[in-house]
Amino acid sequence: MIFCVLPISLTSEKQSDWKTTVSQDKSDSLKIYLDWAEKELNQNPQKSIQYGKRADYLAELMSDVISKAKSYLIIGQAYELLDEQDFAMAYFKDALLIFHNAGYKPGLVKTYNNFAIIHYNAQEIDSAIVYYQKALKISRELSDSKEIAKSLNNIGSLLIVKSKYGEALRYISELLRINLDLKNKNDIADTYGYLGYIHLKLGNFDASLDNYLKELRLREELNDHKEMDKFLTNIGKIYYKINKFSKALEYYQKALKINQEKGDKIQIAQSLSNLGNVYYEMKDYKKALTFYHKSLEMTDEKQINTQLSNSEKQSFLQGKAVLLNNLGLVYKNLGDYKKALDYCKSSIQIKEEIGDVGNLFYPLTSIAEILMKLEIYDESLRYLNRALKIAEESNNLMLQKEAHYLIYEVYATSGNYKNALEHHKAYTAIKDSLIQISTNKLISEYQAKMETEKKEQENKALRQTNTLQRNYFLIISALILITLIIIYSRYKSKQKANKLLSDKNEQIQQQNKELEYMFSKLQAKEQVLSEANATKDKFFSIIAHDLKNPLHAIALSSDLLMEKYKEMNPEQLTNLVKNINSASEHLSSLLENLLQWSRTQNGKMKYEPDTVDLYRIIHENFSLMEDAAKKKNIILHSRIRSETYTIGDNNMLKTIFRNLLSNAIKFSNINSEVIVDIEDLNEYYYKVSVIDKGIGISPTDIDKLFRIDVHYTTIGTSNEKGTGLGLILCKEFIELNGGKIYVESKINEGSKFILTIPKAAYTEINSRNTGQISITDYQQQ
Known part of the structure; x- marks a missing residue:
């Protein structure tokens, strides 16, 4: 919000010739004309100019330079309102010169503010700042708190326009402190709104939500319901972004109710679309479809067009195009590809009609994905190549990366592996470039900061040096001459000593380097030997103890079965068979882990990355663990959605989750549950x-879990046995797949084994689609 002069009402009165109205006291008349000029400023700028010039005439007669500058300031404001920017700038410059010469600081503040407004209107944002x-x-x-608040507000607002949210946060945070001191609740509410928006843009969703809720509470205290729908929508957006969908629905429904009471069709359509977005994320596509269609019904262009300006109409049509594309996405997920294509193509048609060609990327890729599902690969490629061209023309590396990956998918699915490989290489190269760009940006900012500080220090030192040179030139010259004589006389005697000392230092440094090198080699060899010895000990420990026990149990049970078969009743036979089965399952699991572990130790286990569906891997392992879970009446539950993709070795990931789920069941209490959860760690x-x-x-035992040199194993809640090898294997495999594993646990409360796993580009498709599900992107400014 840019602060401008507010309109002040003035009762009209008939004015006679102005010179006859001048009081004998010129001072009173001057004050009256300045007052009239200011009051007419927004009502009638032409009349304001007349009064301003009369005030200028009187100020000239009285040699009142401050009043003269004030009259120039008002006249300049009037010309600015009449869009006579050149005249306005000329008067502002004259006012600035007078205020500056007179040292009148309040006048300087107002003049600088008016210069900023002119530059802002000319879209020269940097100059306005x-x-x-x-x-x-x-x-x-x-120390004028109100003027400080206005300036902080104006600077913060313009920095938001420039998308410099980090800088804006600094100014708006200071603005909040001042407004809290001034205790103006309306201004405080506005500031909380700014902070909510800035934190939203910075991705600080908790802070954004906190500030938006504070704004809402103040608006309710002030009984300010004029834009309550927008405040509620902002809060709903935060809950939507942090996946708290029930809360998002609550606030979006409240906003919808207010908009329905106001009869604002555009905002009703927006609220309906927002509700559709939430249901889309919840994968409740039928409800999403219902709300999207209701939103579309509200966008009756014949009625809407009469209410909107050209720029608002453009924004409305952009939102409608997004809504049509969203409908296409829903129908795609419901498997109705014909309707999906129709809606996506309608979205493209609107964007082309309004000249919004730069934003065709997502509708084009949506159609391409539908055509790929229909196995119409050539047509899919045509749309994707057009999308790639748009991404390249806009120099948007994120969109280029996404386009290349989709083209790679089409070629790979259609069997054209050569072209698929080329586009996958392009995708990988752009992905690496984005990481490098982010790194380089941080480095450049740091270097620029350091260089600026260095230059400032150099300039300061240079100024000090120049001062000393001017004041002490003769003294310094004399000292230099004396010093040179002393240095020369001692130079020869010290030269030899310095040479000997230098040679000795070099010799010592060389010896130190050789010793350090030998020491590092010894340490490396010691580490290798230690790990090899630990591996050997682990291997023999398993063979000597863990393999012997299940084999011994199977042998004893089978001997007993052979010798006492006829003497046993059915219950005894069943128990004996269960013992053999349990021992064999334990032995099978142990041998499988032992085989894979040994392959990793001798280098025969190769890492073969591919795109892997985590949902499928978890549910395959659930099937394997179903019997073990049923024995302890344990419920297996996964929060991983279908088509959640990662990059990794399929077999290694299966082994990792098989061991983790087996351990979880083994150490879970009877009648409990095992949960597999997922969240975004980062991009x-x-x-x-x-x-x-x-x-x-x-905590003591946690430190032993993943160490090869410590033999650690415990008995399960139903006396299940283990070797301790499974978790070591998990650690080695997850690190081969570019991730990490660690544990959070409390005695008698349970354990959480946490993995970090690289994302695949499939998830970026979902993220892209989600980001497009809104009619307009409301920004509180």
Whole structure:
């Protein structure tokens, strides 16, 4: 929000010739004309100019330079309102010169603010910020809290326009502190709104939500319901972004109710679309479809067009195009590809009609994905190549990366592996470039900061040096001459000593380097030997103890079965068979882990990455563990959605989750549950957790879990046995797949084994689609 002069009502009165109205006291007349000029400013700028010029005439007669500058300031504001920018700028410059010469700081603040407004109207945002900063500096010198607040507000607003949210946060945070001191609730509410929006853009969703809720509470205290729908929508958006969908629905429904009471069709359509977005994310496609269609019905262009300006109409049509594309996405997920294509093509048609060609990327890729599902590969490629061209023309690397990956998918699915490989290489190269760009940006910012500080220090030192040179030139010259004589006389005597000392230092340094090198080699060899010895010990421990026990149990049970078969009753036979089965299952699992572990130790286990569906892997392992879970009446539950993809070795990932689920069941209490949870760690990694409600692990024992040199194993809640090898194998495999594993646990409360796993580009498709599900992107400004 840019602060401007507010309109002030004035009762009209008939004015006679102005010179006859001048009081004998010129001072009173001057004050009256300045007052009239200011009051007419927004009502009648032409009349304001007339009164301003009369005030200028009187100020000239009285040699009142401050009043003269004030009249120039008002006249300049009037010309600015009449869009006579050149005249306005000329008067502002004259006013600035007078205020500056007179040292009248309040006048300088107002003049700088008006310079900023002119530059803002000319879309010269950077220049406007410079003038507002000048106004802020003088306001601080005057300790004028209200003017400081105005300047902070104006600078923060323009930084938001420039998308410099980090800088804007600094100014708006200071604005909040001042407004809290001034205790103006309306201004405080506005500031909380700014902070909510800034934190939203910075991805600080908790802070954004906190500020939006504070704004809402203040609006309710002030009984300010004028834009309550927008406040509620902002809060709903935060809950939507952090996947708290029930809360998002609650606030979107409240916003919808208000918009329905107001009869605002555009905002009703927006609220309906927002509700559709939430149901889409919840994969309740039928409800999403219902709300999207209701939203579309509200966008009756014949009625809407009469209410909107050209720019608003453009924004409305852009939103409608997004809504049509969203409908296409829903129908795609429902398997109705014909309707999906129709809606996506309608979206493209609207965007082309309004000249919004730069935003065709997502509708084009949506159609391409539908055509790929229909196995119409040539047509799919045609749309994707057009999308890639748009991404390249806009120099948007994120979109280029996505386009290349989709083209790779089409070629790979259709069997054209050569072209698939080329586009996968392009995808990988752009992905690496994006990481490098992000890194380089941080480095450049740091270097620029360091260089600026260095230059400032150099300039300061240079100024000090120049001062000393001017004041002490003769003294320094004399000292230099004396010093040179002393140095020369001692130079010869010290030269030899320095040479000997230098040679000795070099010799010592060389010896130190050789010793350090030999020591590092010894340490490396010692580490290798230690790991090899630990591996050997682990191997023999398993063979000597863990393999012997199940084999011995099978042998004893089978001997007993052979010798006492006829003497046993059915219950005894059943128990004996169960013992043999349990021992054989334990032995099978042990041998499988032992075989894979040994292959990793001798280098025969190759890492073969591919795109892997985590949902499928978890549910395959659930099937394997079903019997073991049923024995303890344990419920297996996964929060991983279908088509959640990662990059990794399929067999290794199966082994990892098989061991983690087996351990979770083994150490879970009877009648409990085992949960597999997932969340986004960042843009490139998932955080997957295997959670049990079992006996837990002590902090001391957690440190032993993944160490080859420590033999650690415990008995399960139903006396199940283990080797300790499974978790070591999990650690080695997850690290081969570019991830990490660690544990959080409390005794008698259960354990959480946490994995970080690289994301595949499939998830980026879902993220892209989600980001498009809205009619407009409301920004509170």
